[in-house]
Amino acid sequence: MFSGRLQDVAGVENMVGNFINTLPIRLSLAGKSVIELVRHADEELKELIQYEQSSLSLAQSCSSVKKDVPLFTAMLNYRHFEENSQAEGNGDIRDFGVEWLGTLDRTNYPFGLSIDDLGNEFSLNVQIDHSLSTEMIYSYMETALQGIVKGLHDSNYSDTLLLNIDIMSANERKTQLFEWNPETKxxxxxxxxxxxxxxxxxxxPNRIAVEFGNEVLTYGQLNALANQLAEYLLDQGIEPDTLVGLCLNRSIEMVVAMLGILKAGGAYVPVDPDYPVGRINHIFNDSGIKILLTTRSLAESLPVSNQLLVYMDTDSNNSLFGYRSTTDLSAKQRRVRPNHLAYVIYTSGSTGSPRGTC
Structure with missing residues (x-):
């Protein structure tokens, strides 16, 4: 926020009115120390002063931001207060017959912070959307200011990167790490x-577990279908850490397939049907999957070679494993432990060939 009185407008000191104006500023924090960012902010603000009487709508029209999107949603108002030394006899406003009743700040922004620089101390005024905690934001700001002052005042911390300054107080950190998440739980x-x-x-068992479109499965129904698939996969030689391909669109069948593979002890390898054929082929070859869960329609465009295709279409899975037991596998059948693989997901390959991660 700018006072609107910094451009040496003739006679401005005798004008009555609120000339305050709000303008956007963008600062890059990455890789900058505290002192570097303070200097950078100072330079940017000095550059912006010449536009202090330009309207916010003009600034928006000069940007590439759409009119229905705000240029910023957080507002900072830094106010520097000086003692009144101009009134005769070092008087105050009451000497002029004016009674001070108080002030109330209000803005249309979801986040507003007013900092009053009183010379030897700061006063903070936080106004934020009701969905957030004012006390929490105040604590963050106070902790951040302490870190900034330390970085400016103490030569041992002058090279501290701004992004490395804590915004969470010691008490808040203790609350989140230990009181809310006790290690003994x-x-x-x-x-x-x-x-x-x-x-x-x-x-x-009767609560809804998954819902897709008009299809709904309870936990009991979902578990029964996954058990039938798991028993079938065990008969196909699935063992702990066996990789099983999973190429399905978002659906109830996708959830059943994931659970069935895990119940059998295997690890699923998700393959998006919309991936380029070359990427799908690389995943198939690199993972060495021998079994692929998919649908008949998707299989037509997949570069399959010697993989066993297990169709998750309703008519197909009924004939393959619909007659199998719906009860949970026994401990002897399961054999999977927490240290076994659950999935292998391939990276985008932006820095080379896609790699499997687990």
Whole structure:
């Protein structure tokens, strides 16, 4: 925010009115120390002063930002206060018959911060959207200001990068890391994800687990279908850490396929049907998958070679494994432990060939 009185307008000191104007400023924080950013901000503000009486609508029209998109959503108002030394007898406004009742700031921005520089201390006024905590934002700002002052005042911290300055106080960090997430909270670390899922199924079998379009499955129904697929995959030789291809569009069948592979002990390798053929072929060859779960329509455009195709279409899976047991696999059948692979996902390959990560 600018006062609108910094351009030496003739007679401005005798004009009554609010000349405050709001203009956008963009600062890059990456790779800059505290002192470097302070100097950069100072330069940018000095450059911007010459436009302090330019309207915000003019600034928007000069940008590539659409008219219905705000140029900024956070506002900073830095106010420098000086003692009144101009009034005769060092008086104050009451000497002129004016009674001070108070002030109230209001803006249309979801985030507003006013900093009053009182010479030897700061006063902060935070106004934010009701969905956020004013106290939390105030704490962040106070901690950040302390770090900035330390970086400017202490030569040992002059090279501190601005992005390395903490904004979270020690008390807030303690609350989030230890009070909200106690290390002693029990967790069944020796159970696999499928064992935990099946435990949840037993407690809430009739609750909705997955919904897609007009299709709905309860936890009990989803678990039963996944068990049938898992038993079929075990008969095809699936063992722990066996990679199984998964090429399906978003659907109920995709969820069933993922759970079925995990229940059988395998690790799924997701392949987006919209990937270029060359990328799909690389994933198939590099992963060495021998079984691919897909649909008949998708299979027509896939570069399959010697993979066993398991069609997840309703008519196909009913004939393949629809008659199999819907009960959970026994511990002897399962054999999978928490240290076994769950999935292998291939990177985009932007820096070379796509690589599988797990």
């Amino acid at each position: 029990p967790y069944p670390s020796e159970s696999s994800i499928m064992e935990l899922f099946e435990e949840h199924v037993r407690s809430t």
